[in-house]
Amino acid sequence: MLKKIAAACLIIGLVAAIVLWVLSAPATLSEQQIAAFPAGDAAKGENVFWAAGCASCHSAPKAKGDAQLTLTGGRGFATPFGTFFAPNISTDKEHGVGSWSLGDFANAVLLGTTPDGAHYFPAFPFGTYARMTHGDVADLWAYFQTLPADKTASKTHDVPFPFNVRRGVGLWKLLFFSTEPVLAFDNPSEQLKRGQYLVEALAHCGECHTPRNPAGGMRLDRWLAGGKAPEGDEVIPNITPHEDGIGDWSATDIVYSLETAFTPEFDSFGSSMVEVQENMARLPKSDREAIAAYLKAVPALAKE
Amino acid sequence: MKKLFLMLSSATVMLVTSATAADDPIAARKAIMQSVGAAAGLGGAMLKGEMDYNPKAGKAVMTAMHSAAIGIADLFPAGSETGGKTTSSPKIWEDMAGFKAALAKFEADAGEGASSDLADKAAFQAAFGKAAANCKSCHEGYRVKK
Numbered sequence: 001m002l003k004k005i006a007a008a009c010l011i012i013g014l015v016a017a018i019v020l021w022v023l024s025a026p027a028t029l030s031e032q033q034i035a036a037f038p039a040g041d042a043a044k045g046e047n048v049f050w051a052a053g054c055a056s057c058h059s060a061p062k063a064k065g066d067a068q069l070t071l072t073g074g075r076g077f078a079t080p081f082g083t084f085f086a087p088n089i090s091t092d093k094e095h096g097v098g099s100w101s102l103g104d105f106a107n108a109v110l111l112g113t114t115p116d117g118a119h120y121f122p123a124f125p126f127g128t129y130a131r132m133t134h135g136d137v138a139d140l141w142a143y144f145q146t147l148p149a150d151k152t153a154s155k156t157h158d159v160p161f162p163f164n165v166r167r168g169v170g171l172w173k174l175l176f177f178s179t180e181p182v183l184a185f186d187n188p189s190e191q192l193k194r195g196q197y198l199v200e201a202l203a204h205c206g207e208c209h210t211p212r213n214p215a216g217g218m219r220l221d222r223w224l225a226g227g228k229a230p231e232g233d234e235v236i237p238n239i240t241p242h243e244d245g246i247g248d249w250s251a252t253d254i255v256y257s258l259e260t261a262f263t264p265e266f267d268s269f270g271s272s273m274v275e276v277q278e279n280m281a282r283l284p285k286s287d288r289e290a291i292a293a294y295l296k297a298v299p300a301l302a303k304e
Numbered sequence: 305m306k307k308l309f310l311m312l313s314s315a316t317v318m319l320v321t322s323a324t325a326a327d328d329p330i331a332a333r334k335a336i337m338q339s340v341g342a343a344a345g346l347g348g349a350m351l352k353g354e355m356d357y358n359p360k361a362g363k364a365v366m367t368a369m370h371s372a373a374i375g376i377a378d379l380f381p382a383g384s385e386t387g388g389k390t391t392s393s394p395k396i397w398e399d400m401a402g403f404k405a406a407l408a409k410f411e412a413d414a415g416e417g418a419s420s421d422l423a424d425k426a427a428f429q430a431a432f433g434k435a436a437a438n439c440k441s442c443h444e445g446y447r448v449k450k
Contacts, residue, residue, distance in 0.1 A: 015417030234449045256352070261440040266345035268436075271393075277440070 022268035024170025026113040034103040036139045045143025048136045050282040051202040052129065056275040057086040060152075071096070072150040077123050077231040081216060082159030092149035105141045106134070119169035121157065121218065122176075123231075127277035130179045131201035154300035182206065183223070183298060191286075193296030198287060204278070208236050208272070225301040226256065237290060254292035255285070313395040319426035330388035333379040336372045343368035344439065347432045350425070357425040362432075370437050375403065393448045403446055412436035 049055070055068040061075050073088040090096035097105065104115040112119060112126030120126060162168060182200050185192060199205045210218045213228030226238035227246065238245035246254070253264040258280040261269040269277050280288055316385040349355045384390070385397055396403045417431030 229449075232448075237449065262344065262348060262436075266341050266348050268344075268439035268443050270440065270447040271445075271449060274440045274444035 007103035020171065023174055024167055025113050026117055026119050026170065027116070028107045028113055029101070029103060029111070036107060037102060037134045040102070040137070040140075040142030042142040042146050045139035045141070047085070047283060048140040048202065049143050051278045051287065052140070053203060053276060053279050054089070056272070056279060058089050058123070069276075070150050072152045073153065073154050076155075076159065078277075079123060079216075079220075079231045081163040082157065084121055084157045084159065085155035087154035088150060088152055089201055090150040091145065091147055092151055092200055095151055095153050096149060097144065098149060102138065102141050105144070106137050108138055109140075112169070112177070119166045119173070121166070121169060122172060125186055125207045127173075127218075128201060128204040129179055130177065131181065136138045136202070169253040172216065175215065182220055185297065189293070191290045191293045192297055193289065193299075195290035197290070197296050198291050199267070203276070203291070205239070209239050222301060224295075225303070227304070238303060239295060240298055240299065240301045241296055243301055245300065245302040246295070247300060251292040251296055254295055255288045258288045258291065305440045306334070327393065328388070329379040329381055329384045330390050333376050333392075334388070334390075340369055340372045340439075342421040345434055347436070348427070351429055351432065357428060359422050359424075359428075361426040363418070365428075366414060366422065366431055366435065368416040369414035373407060373414050377407050377411075389450070390399075391447050391450055393446045396446050406438070406442045406446070410442065411436065413438060
């Protein structure tokens with residue numbers, strides 16, 4: 001009898017392991033899906049580039065101005081799982097993404113899958129970029145082709161076992177990866193839809209402003225309500241329209257802050273929000289107004 | 305009302321530097337930063353059109369920033385890295401030369417504005433914009449959110 005139970009357990013365990021192995025496999029787009037991407041427009045891609053904040057992680061540490069366009073990598077992100085280093089994604093063929101195809105790029109950005117079929121770690125916010133339109137991915141890729149190449153080798157992540165097992169990210173994706181919108185609105189205006197797309201897909205505001213559970217997934221019931229930073233030891237502000245957040249900011253105040261880095265009380269933005277603000281200031285004003293409309297429309301959440 | 309506000313904010317700078325700076329540098333530098341924030345708030349309100357521009361108010365804003373930049377420079381002594389709910393980043397003490405250089409730039413930019421002709425709003429906007437750009441560039445590296 002005991003032997004039979006042990007055998008059953010062994011079989012169940014084996015089946016579970018096989019199922020998890022299969023389910024945790026990195027996904028890729030099919031050739032037909034990639035062939036159906038619209039042609040990329042580099043000029044439009046520049047706007048996607050700043051909205052998505054690529055340079056804020058992938059340029060050299062402390063790069064400002066034109067130096068931000070060289071995506072040499074090297075910035076470190078100290079998380080509870082270890083320190084991740086942003087890789088070189090410049091157009092260098094050896095050290096960057098110069099030899100990639102549009103399909104490789106789309107699989108990376110939309111699905112978090114490397115060209116050789118492994119998982120990226122979610123320090124790269126593919127879980128947010130997953131909501132990008134294929135048109136924006138194609139435009140962004142076209143813009144990437146206009147950027148300089150750099151020969152700096154990417155640093156190896158300093159991440160201990162078991163978090164360094166890339167296959168494990170497949171389980172993380174099973175739990176947290178979704179291409180669905182975070183919020184659902186009744187009859188949203190075009191402006192609100194644009195704001196939702198900017199915040200939920202490109203600008204990845206939630207990656208810092210939404211607290212995480214112990215497994216590193218965003219707690220969507222606490223969307224944009226702030227809390228402990230995903231890296232470093234700072235506290236990230238609540239940006240929902242609650243009095244614990246930015247409920248007393250008008251939409252105009254939000255737009256002004258994204259243009260000037262000044263809050264309505266004339267404190268200034270600091271730390272990593274400065275680079276985000278400088279990215280947002282490069283967008284058309286209508287985009288900042290759309291972000292403000294969205295931030296006024298999200299659920300107001302008190303601090304915990 | 306405006307004048308009272310201005311007198312208060314510049315008085316804060318003088319008071320805290322003389323009375324408590326030596327024994328409580330954290331409280332002193334916090335109060336100075338608040339006076340900079342109040343001055344920036346007044347300047348911003350005039351630039352946003354929430355208040356009419358007044359050259360005397362413009363001068364007071366720039367002068368408050370300039371005196372704050374001078375007054376705060378020595379309020380980061382060794383031993384004041386933590387405590388008092390400070391939001392100063394440890395990077396200040398790891399890179400004191402860089403921090404002092406950033407403050408010197410703020411002092412120079414604000415001082416230039418304070419001594420310039422601020423007769424009209426456009427002149428104030430240029431002076432204020434140059435000085436106030438130092439807020440975020442310094443807060444980017446040397447302040448943490450807590």
